[in-house]
Amino acid sequence: MDYLNSLNESQRKAVTHTEGPVMIIAGAGSGKTRVLTYRIAYLIQNGVDPYNILALTFTNKAANEMRQRIEKVVGAEARNLWMGTFHAVFARILRAEAEKIGYTKNFTIYDTDDSKSLIKSILKENNLDDKIYKPNIVLNRISAAKNRLISPGEYMNNPIITNEDKENMRPELGRLYKIYSERCYKAGAMDFDDLLFNTSILFRDHLDVLNKYQNRFKYVMIDEFQDTNLTQYYITRKLAAQNQNICVVGDDAQSIYAFRGADIQNILNFAKDYPDLATYKLEQNYRSTKTIVNAANDVISKNKNQLPKHVFTENEEGNLIEVLKANSDNEEGKLIATSIFESKMLHQLKNNDIAVLYRTNAQSRPIEEALRKMNIPYRIVGGISFYQRKEIKDLLAYLRYTINPNDEEAFRRIINYPRRGIGDATVLKIIATTEEQGANLWDVLCNIKSIIPGRGSEQVEDFVNLIKTFQKSVDEKDAYEAASMIAKESGILKELYDDKTPEGVARFENVQSLLNAIKAFTDDPENEDKKIGAFLQQVSLLTNADETKNEEGDKVTLMTIHSAKGLEFKHVYIAGLEEDLFPSQTMLTSREDLEEERRLFYVAVTRAEKWLTLSYATTRYRFGKLRPCEPSRFLTEMNPKYLRLSSKIITQEEIPLSYNHNVKTSAKNLVSSSKPKIKYTMPPDFKPSDTSDLQKGMRVEHPKFGYGTVIKMDVNGTDRKAVIDFEEVGEKTLILTFAKLRIHPQQN
DNA sequence: GCAGACTCACTTTTT
């Protein structure tokens, strides 16, 4: 156990104090993951069966990383450890115990889109205005209730909550919550919050089950404790009630998920609930320079709500924090790209050592453009997940529906895709019938003749028979064989194969890679259950952040601050430090919200090891307009002695004209807009996320003039003139304004 | 049932 020697005193105490309740307050960069890893390794090496250890994290990424680190220390034994996100672990328990709470083991997990779509249909059926009952608000409200362990019944009987809803002119929310829950239950589905909520129900109502897991999990550990909500806390407290071996690790200064129900109170309550609690504080930062640690402390000290602690470092003083000021968002991108180029040269950095962090995903575009121009490779974490893509969701919906034919949202997705002549009217009638009769969706479909006697029922019967053959195949075959068969027989593959547009080809390839992923799942010897059901359970809890590992190579990382949590880079850039953007305008309604923004900034700053660059722009395109911006208050909250204003001379801005990110949409808008717009024919190496300039030699299409080739580009202020030789009408000069893809035809 | 025209929300972050 020589690794113990590599720890400082408080770290070592936190690792070796294994019995009884322990709370570890771990400042940023204080070696939190090391402590957790070694703690588990220490337990195992002291004779604790890995089978008896439960470690809960917030992201799959964190769970995987920790598992790998533990395996390095203790070897393959770590395999039996239960380590995963709250949602994944509870989903696994629920799958095993589903019958106890009236579900089958093949219950569906609704993602946010499914939930929203279900809420929309409930609103429609109940004639409620979706402008007042915005699906997002309804869902958030329901989610908040579940995260606070409030059932629909309790919701409606709680005068405080119902009054709140009445004041907000949404008196029906309680009823909606009830209907929503019933619908999910009938569809054999749980949303993300249900995975937690239903686990707590399971443990509340079935003491035998609770006892079983209490006996199993003799040691419970929770990472990122500051981000737990009440329901999560309640469940883990119950699990640990017998053995009292519960260890939580967190940092109140890094709590950035209050918006989804995280409750810092949990940290405070923890001490009350466990009077014999041992608390350890990890205050030495090993990651960053003195300058960065002190500047971060400057900012976070402005928060009133926090536990007393003093984060310090014995690292070198380090470089001053550079502040870049740009005239616009595009220029900000350029300054950052230039600075990255210089920093790589000056400090001998690899692209992997560098990250650009921002508040919202929308900020990535100008930075991407600048990096591309300077030929600096980058990767984007986040954005649209592979599993969010339409074609992937379509195939998954077929798989979901086959194993759970009461899954209403999957049904809506696939009933008429590919087209089989079943329209909205028929679907509405089917859903209405299930509601009226209190029947199951699948039973209604199997008896469709008695509901819709004449037209349309044949198509539905064909659909039912199709699903029946799928069910047979799922029962008999493994996940890969069944999925390939379903992809083919459902017509999805053919539909996409016939689409020869670049996007269609990409979609076809995406479906193929989903099938490959299923094959990998089937071939993985670690997976005992090779059926589709097991695959789906796993896949529905994956998120976009989990795909970064596929992106290899030496690249600069671009991501939101939220996804940067737990990571570190030698040189960190924080972009868009403008009031209203960061701190975000929508967040500035209360002091608590501002404090969460400040914690977010603290998280961003403390990702940096050696160099930190902050940037802001004085004007920025937001919501389609160029708006003036003020520097963020976070900049002034830092002691100026840590800062160095960049002396770079800012050049007159050159405004790039770029492709849309989503080519399909631009094509669609082209057709639908009354104003003529220009359409580019994409170069052969064009990728959907590509953005680059219109250049000489490119082939374009114009709705009025047809096809042509760009023979000259002129830049004049914010306008760019393109001289295009059209095949039908000859040469035309078109002015392309900043607005993408739009032309002003009056000049020709 | 579908294509095209038009409207409007969305700009937070994740499981």
Next chain:
DNA sequence: GTGAGTCTGC
């Protein structure tokens, strides 16, 4: 500015 969604007329 963008994308999703709805409306309208065939």
